Amino acid sequence: MSGARSARDLLRSAAARLAEAGVASPDADAATLLAHVLGTERSRLFLVEEVALSATVEYDALLARRAAREPLQHLTGVAWFRHVELQVGPGVFVPRPETELLAGWAIEQALATGSATGRTPVVVDLCTGSGAVAKAVVDEVPGARVHAVELDPAAHAWAERNLAGTDVELREGDMATAFEELAGAVDVVVCNPPYIPLDAWESVATEARDHDPHLALFSGDDGLDAIRVLERRAALLLRPGGVVGAEHADLQGESAPAVFSGAGRWREVRDHQDLAGRARFLTARLAR
Incomplete structure (x- = not known):
């Protein structure tokens, strides 16, 4: 040859x-x-x-x-997340393997809710990006009512592709005001928000800094602006006793959970490590 x-x-x-x-x-x-x-x-x-x-x-x-340093997934056009395949490319945050742990927690909570109550669990994915977490939940929790929202129009378009043919209700909009009609009716709120401080630009991997949308990366001077919005929105959406989970930076293992513990309306606030032993996501339960 x-x-x-x-x-x-x-x-x-x-x-x-x-x-x-x-x-x-x-x-x-x-x-x-x-x-x-x-x-x-x-x-x-x-x-x-x-x-x-x-x-x-x-x-x-x-x-x-x-x-x-163009992302590998942009070159192949696909990313795997738990058991689902996603289409990705310019304009959407490429899902990371560590976020699979947060998705797994949301799936476990939804399954436990359905088992304990006998009713269909309601899950809301805020800042859905490519739709990765929402698609994983609907894939692994048969019959769950899953709702997702994304603010960025380009990312929303990718989520539309990835969630087409599923039962996920996808909207384009701000998580701060999304799903008003679900207030007090949600069992699980899950979110992978932007959480990088604005002054941490140089520490961001080239692939993310140059190719992921900045709306999905940066969140105020301390990186916690979106998590503060999430705390307020989750408190409105969840049923009493409902749970919220959110990813954060590895250096925010104390400051991110403190947003919830300091609000006075959450219990069982705790942080979770990823497989490398780094602080990765927080969870909390709305007080009854």
Whole structure:
């Protein structure tokens, strides 16, 4: 096959190129991109002996974009989140693996509510972005009434694509005023809000800083503005005894829960770590 190259050699040189560019997971990204070009799965790349010249050229172009720190998911057009596939691209926050823990908590709470009460659980996903959490909940909690809202028009368009064909009710709007008609009727409120302080610009990963919408990243001088809005909105939406969960930055393991404990209307306020042992999301229960 004229111009063909060994898949093993391609992957080796691609991973070195990405590592030199500062990509955090060069081997995995190199394999994901090659599998994408070849229309196969990463787990089946070992079956590929040679890669045709046309595919090598396409692969090289994608590697150049990834080396320039364009998000991997923008290059493949998809992101996996728990058990669902999402379409992603410019204009929407790429869902992170650590947010799967928050989604898992929301799913557990919704299932527990349905089991304990015998009624359909009502879940609201504020700042839904790509629709990742809402889609995971409706996928894993059959029959749940799931509502989602997104403020940014571009992100809302991605959520529309991802939630099409599901039973999620999606709206475009501000979480501060969304779902007034559900006041006092919601069992679980879940939110992955913006939480990066404005002065932390330089600490943000290049992929996020240059490609994720800033509306999904930054939230006031201390990064807690959106969490303060969430506290007030969740208090209005939830039934007495209902629960709220929200992701936050790893340095906000005390300050983010304090927004809830200081409001005087929540109990069981606690923080949760991610798989790396970093503070990652808070949960609280509305006092009866």
